Amino acid sequence: xxxxxxxxxxxxxxxxxxxxxxxxxxxxxxxxxxxxxxxxxxxxxxxxxxxxxxxxxxxxxxxxxxxxxxxxxxxxxxxxxxxxxxxxxxxxxxxxxxxxxxxxxxxxxxxxxxxxxxxxxxxxxxxxxxxxxxxxxxxxxxxxxxxxxxxxxxxxxxxxxxxxxxxxxxxxxxxxxxxxxxxxxxxxxxxxxxxxxxxxxxxxxxxxxxxxxxxxxxxxxxxxxxxxxxxxxxxxxxxxxxxxxxxxxxxxxxxxxxxxxxxxxxxxxxxx
Numbered sequence: 001x002x003x004x005x006x007x008x009x010x011x012x013x014x015x016x017x018x019x020x021x022x023x024x025x026x027x028x029x030x031x032x033x034x035x036x037x038x039x040x041x042x043x044x045x046x047x048x049x050x051x052x053x054x055x056x057x058x059x060x061x062x063x064x065x066x067x068x069x070x071x072x073x074x075x076x077x078x079x080x081x082x083x084x085x086x087x088x089x090x091x092x093x094x095x096x097x098x099x100x101x102x103x104x105x106x107x108x109x110x111x112x113x114x115x116x117x118x119x120x121x122x123x124x125x126x127x128x129x130x131x132x133x134x135x136x137x138x139x140x141x142x143x144x145x146x147x148x149x150x151x152x153x154x155x156x157x158x159x160x161x162x163x164x165x166x167x168x169x170x171x172x173x174x175x176x177x178x179x180x181x182x183x184x185x186x187x188x189x190x191x192x193x194x195x196x197x198x199x200x201x202x203x204x205x206x207x208x209x210x211x212x213x214x215x216x217x218x219x220x221x222x223x224x225x226x227x228x229x230x231x232x233x234x235x236x237x238x239x240x241x242x243x244x245x246x247x248x249x250x251x252x253x254x255x256x257x258x259x260x261x262x263x264x265x266x267x268x269x270x271x272x
Contacts, residue, residue: 005032007057008039013050013200014193015043015100022058027066028113030073033091040094050204051196052098054121055105055189061130062114067139067257081238085144085231088113092145093227095120096215099208101199105192106130106179111166116145122211123195124179126170127188132178133166138261140248142234145227150218152176 007018017039019026043049056062065088075081095102095117104110104118106126111133118124118132126132136143149157156176160168170182183191199207244267252260 001035001038003035003039005029006035006039008035008042010049011193013048014196015039015046015049015052016193017052017054019054019056019062022056022060024066025060025063025109026056026058026114027063027069028088028091029066029069033087036091037094040098044099047204049100050200050202050207052095052100052102053105053189053192053196054095054102054117055192056107056114058108060108060114061104061106061110062117063109064112064114064136065144067141067252075238078235078239082231082235085142085234085238088144089227089231092116092120092147096122099211100204101196101207101211103192103196103199105188106132107185107188109133109166112136113144116143116147119147119151119178120145125181125183125188125192125195126173126179127185128170128182129185130170130173130182131166132168132170132173133164134161135164135166137162138164138166138264139252139257140237140245140264142237143230144234146230147227148178150223150226151178 003020005019005021007016007020009016009018017036019032021027021029021032043052070084073084075084092113095104101123102121104121104124106118106124107130109131110118110126112135115132115134134143134148143161148160159165170179173179174182181191248260248264251263
């Protein structure tokens with residue numbers, strides 16, 4: 001299968017997925033979703049692959065789901081939104097559920113859905129200049145995969161999510177346990193490959209079963225149920241018909257995201 005939005009490469013026992021829409025900061029569209037699933041199908045079917053590395057081409061790891069593509073999809077009904085959100089959640093959790101260990105290599109920005117992919121990977125390495133964030137609420141949008149509360153305490157999760165924080169530094173992400181390692185600029189992929197090779201040295205069946213056991217622990221604690229409830233909330237948010245949301249979306253469609261955000265932030269000055 002020829003890929004248009006990702007690059008898919010084999011390096012011995014490793015599979016490397018590179019998100020490849022650099023002009024869009026690797027924002028995820030429907031085509032990328034299909035291509036990532038296809039790549040994972042190949043990975044799961046190949047016993048010679050023992051670990052997976054995911055990174056982003058260009059200036060960023062991933063800026064999340066493509067807002068413009070979402071607008072063009074013209075979703076109107078609850079059924080439209082539920083189908084889209086379930087597809088987005090399935091993509092993010094493909095990294096979590098993959099039978100082979102997944103390692104995210106972050107540089108530049110890892111925002112929204114991109115941040116959630118990094119969280120869903122088994123390990124994450126980032127470069128010093130990386131920035132992490134969940135800005136969805138600033139857009140009047142919803143968080144597809146509420147994974148962050150499973151990594152940090154409630155106060156930290158609420159601060160990041162409820163303020164739409166999108167500039168968390170690499171050092172803070174390390175302190176919070178969001179990433180495993182911080183490396184020098186330009187060294188992320190090299191370290192990610194090294195880490196994947198360390199994993200590939202282990203007995204693959206032992207690794208697979210151990211990863212499954214760890215994931216089952218979170219299932220017992222209710223992760224899957226919580227994420228499904230979070231997806232229900234996403235549908236509710238995306239189908240809200242408030243005057244504020246209508247006006248924001250009108251500006252978003254006619255003038256673009258920058259103007260829509262400026263209008264939203266100016267509400268404080270207007271006492272709205």
